[in-house]
Amino acid sequence: MDNCVFCKIVRGDIPSEKIYEDTEVFAFHDIHPAAPVHFMLIPKLHIGSLAEVEDKHRSLLGEMMVLIPRLAREQGCTDGFRTVINTGRVGGQEVYHLHIHIIGGGDRLPVMIPHPR
Numbered sequence: 001m002d003n004c005v006f007c008k009i010v011r012g013d014i015p016s017e018k019i020y021e022d023t024e025v026f027a028f029h030d031i032h033p034a035a036p037v038h039f040m041l042i043p044k045l046h047i048g049s050l051a052e053v054e055d056k057h058r059s060l061l062g063e064m065m066v067l068i069p070r071l072a073r074e075q076g077c078t079d080g081f082r083t084v085i086n087t088g089r090v091g092g093q094e095v096y097h098l099h100i101h102i103i104g105g106g107d108r109l110p111v112m113i114p115h116p117r
C-alpha cells in the first residue's frame with residue numbers, strides 16, 4: 001500500500017528501529033513508547049486491521065503469536081508483558097496496518113480492563 005506508514009517501514013522508505021525481520025513479518029520499536037519495552041510486530045502483507053483477517057491468514061498469525069514471547073524475552077521482558085491490538089474506530093486504531101503492540105519491561109502495567117469486585 002503506497003500511503004501506509006507501516007508498509008513504508010517494511011520497505012525501508014521511512015526509518016525504524018528494527019528488532020526482527022523474516023520473509024513474513026517485521027518488528028520495530030514504537031516511536032512513542034508507553035513503557036521501557038514497546039515494540040510492534042506486523043505482517044509484511046498489508047492487512048488493514050484485525051477486523052480484516054481471513055482464514056488464509058491463519059498461518060501468518062500463528063507465526064506472529066509464536067514469535068511474540070521470544071522477541072519479548074530478547075527485548076528484556078523477563079517477567080511478563082502485555083499485547084494489544086487496537087482495532088477500528090472503537091478500538092482506537094490509529095495506523096491501519098495490522099500490528100500487535102508488545103509492552104513491558106518495567107513495573108506492573110495499569111489495569112486495562114477494570115472488573116467490579
Ligand code: AMP
Binds near residue numbers: 095
Ligand atoms: P494504534 O494504531 O493506535 O494501535 O497505534 C499505532 C502506533 O504506531 C502508536 O503507538 C504510534 O506511536 C506508532 N507509530 C506510528 N508511526 C510510527 C513510526 N513511524 N515508527 C514507529 N512507531 C510508529
